Amino acid sequence: MEKISPKQIGAAIENLLKTGRLVTQTGLDLQQRAGFTVQAERLNYLRFISFFRSVHRGASFAGLRTTSVRKLLPESWGFLCPVHTPDGEPCGLLNHMTCTCRITSYYNSQGIIRDFFKIRMSILNVLVGVGMTTSWPKVDHDGPPQALPVLLDGVIGSLSTSEADKVVAHLRNLKVSDSSVIPDDLEVGYVPLSLGGTYPGLYLFTSPSRFIRPVRNISIPSSDEKDIELIGPFEQVFMEIKCPDGGDGGRSTTFPATHEELLPTAMLSVVANLTPWSDHNQSPRNMYQCQMAKQTMAFSLQALHSRADQKLYHLQTPQTPIVRTKTYTKYCLDNYPSGTNAIVAVLAYTGYDMEDAMILNKSSVERGMCHGQIYQTETIDLCEGKSKSDRGQRIFKREHSDKAISSFVDSDGLPYIGQVIHGGEPYCSTINQVTNAKRTYSRKGSEMAIVDYVSVDTKNKNHLQKVNIRFRHPRNPVIGDKFSSRHGQKGVCSQLWPDIDMPFSGVTGMRPDLIINPHAFPSRMTIAMLLESVAAKGGSLHGKFVDATPFSDSVKGADGKTQESESLVDELGSMLRARGFNYHGVEVLYSGVYGTELTCEIFIGPVYYQRLRHMVSDKYQVRATGQVDQITRQPIKGRKRGGGIRFGEMERDSMLAHGAAYLLHDRLHTCSDYHIADVCSLCGSILTTAIVQPQKRAVREIGGLPPARAPKKVMCHACQTSKGMETVAMPYVFRYLAAELAAMNIKMTLQLSSGAGA
């Protein structure tokens, strides 16, 4: 330990925070070595806060075959959200804390480190006061059932079993009360005597880093918010907590409820709480929405103009949702809005909305719907040079004589703000003051970008050493971009129809912004999306926001209001009726192309749509000719390098099944590594052939004609003749195979013959 300097520890910790990887020989008995930190991406606000509320079970559990670790157990109910977990591989391992869940801290509310010894002493005093006997060494104790062991953070005492109930009630009373004798986050895990159950005892925890959540203690006479108790996962299992729907939850009268949940939505995470009427949706859809809310292009932050993040997605014209939950207002998400209230018509129109595709209204898009940008920052640090000698010699500058880049780069070596820069064009230039070597930085790829901002590091007074150049990529909706409602209903834009081709309402003249297919509903059962449409329509007609908090009817019942109140659909339907609209949210629409009435009444209304970050402009891959692999001469892969998409075995099979042999030959050979090889028919080798340099002899020039090219002469080194030379078309990898085999002392011979089948 003495050998390690403090500096090394600092470096190791820094490395851990940076990479999330532990560099250790012993393994430290930890179950994983990597993934201890994740980078908090600022894609949007919901994603950002989710990073701070997520709990990962550990990478070692991901490989486990059993599903038991992934289950939501009674002790985590109310602490971890049952909805907000990804589906697929990390399902149930990557969880998110519920919106009411908190973590006990080393610090108190004033930010001062708590004195846990003092806290424990005061709790101990209380316990002794109510009859606990502290344990002394070599003193015999009664065990259960006569006496109950008491453990306060591991310190043992014992208590008479008959007293236990009273003591627990007393402790809970003190927890809730203002007196600072007992901290309000003390966990009072009372395991009662049982047959074959958990070992009985009174287990008290004061330590930091525990989950806690508030519930109402109904055994204490209510006096304005003084009955909110913070409970932990351990004690929860042995407590009687009532749900606010008014029922007894199947509880027998011998164990009356002592506590009550504050809100039914307390069991959901912040993100899951934002789905309107999520209690009307099929549960996986709510899970999908939690994932998609975190991939939405939105307002990620407010101080966009002074940020230098690697990549930032930004929605230009967001709106506040008409239909929203109480959580939306509580967390002030209007500061970070993430979508648009699009007028959505549900109908099959022109067939371009099949299979989760959706038709956008081109005119709406032109008016600014779902417009957005990607901000991307390039950092150029001259101090980061590879060689030490180079350091301090380079400066940002463009030579006045350098006319080639003067339209892109100013004389200070930096780009003009607002300048449009296409792929491959330079945006920055540096000059080495000693060697006078210049270097220009160019945009990679073929995409256009606009210089948004250039920020310079002014720490070095003499000359500039570091700059951040922020680019802006316009990302207005195009065919192939992904959108989603708040109900796990994602879709891809398949067509941008102009306004006049969209169906229109005869009464209001409205044209939808977006058309989705009715087949998106029966199997997915996202009833809340239909409710949202009706509610948002009613809300916009009445000029007010509609509350869509899930499980709100169960709260009403607890207030003592009559449960006889009309159903949700009735409430929303009558809102529409009051303004002369159809009760069910349907409208008579006319075809925009023919002007005739559509056969059916169309369900139409505003639905809050999110634009997801997956956009074709970042993903499309196309190539005709281009770079090839050095060894095989086949086209390379990878979008960034201009490669192709693999035409693999299965694609080959499908071609064969179609009998498209010539097409197959074209794809796999002619367009790939077509090669004409010289083969010696005498020895059958393709490796021993070599081009013989023709002797330099003066070619007599015939007037007017170009000098005649000497015919290419190929001979076989093995046979020392050029007699049996033939040319054969083959894939270049075949030659590579022959060379590889030759390296292993295997000779490959080709037997040539002319004519098919011979």
Added chain:
Amino acid sequence: MEGASYQRFPKIKIRELKDDYAKFELRDTDASMANALRRVMIAEVPTIAIDLVEIEVNSSVLNDEFIAHRLGLIPLTSERAMSMRFSRDCDACDGDGQCEFCSVEFHLRAKCMSDQTLDVTSNDLYSSDHTVVPVNFTDSAGYDSSEQRGIIIVKLRRGQELRLRAIARKGIGKDHAKWSPAATVTFMYEPEIHINEDMMDTLTLEEKQSFVESSPTRVFDIDPNTQQVVVVDPEAYTYDDEVLKKAEAMGKPGLVEIYAKEDSFIFTVESTGAIKASQMVLNAIDILKQKLDAVRLSEDTVEADDQFGELGAHMRGG
């Protein structure tokens, strides 16, 4: 009527006319005609809108494209539009859009010098042509006209500045929605409502009441004197079949019969303010005529192709 083609003379009867709103009846024609008129009004009546923006200084919070887009969407008074040229076929300037025949220049200079937020609005746009200016909504609307409130372009705080030059051009809504003069154009078939009086008389007053209330819009009412169900506003009917369903549910199918008149339409036209709603209808008819002329011309010129050469083909295509 079947199959027989005969010449009809469509009639228009204007019901209501305001600067930005028109309601009229179109009779003696069919849906194709009515829809053609609607489509032309939305997508092919030309207006003038800002199309090119040259930004000199922009230190506002919004980026250049955003401001340019917002400028484009500001409606400009476009009475001149019909007589202007498209910059792409302007001979005077080779289509670079900088001459009086095809373009109007705007300037905007705004800098916030005080601690109070400065709203840069469409009123700050200075036009080179007094006939083409941002639409002023204050006089027509009954709001507080003492305060000149334009369309907000951007808000500036102390020290921020916006300086730009913009060129407005003629265009049509088909190219970009900013050139569309129509906020809404819609039509409905005129409904014909027949009440079966004999059957209606068999209903009690409550039944009549519930029948009347079954329609979300006020189509029917009960005459307070005779206690008979009367049609008060047939055009309020939205073809939602609610009353028919109600009649069915009451066990009285055929209580009312509602037909849509196939040949008469009620149009509602709302303008963005770029041109008057009435002018929009007239322009649309003009454009529709031009389109039909192009079709007629094509018939005449096929034989004369060798005479006119490419021109004939061009005329037919255009």
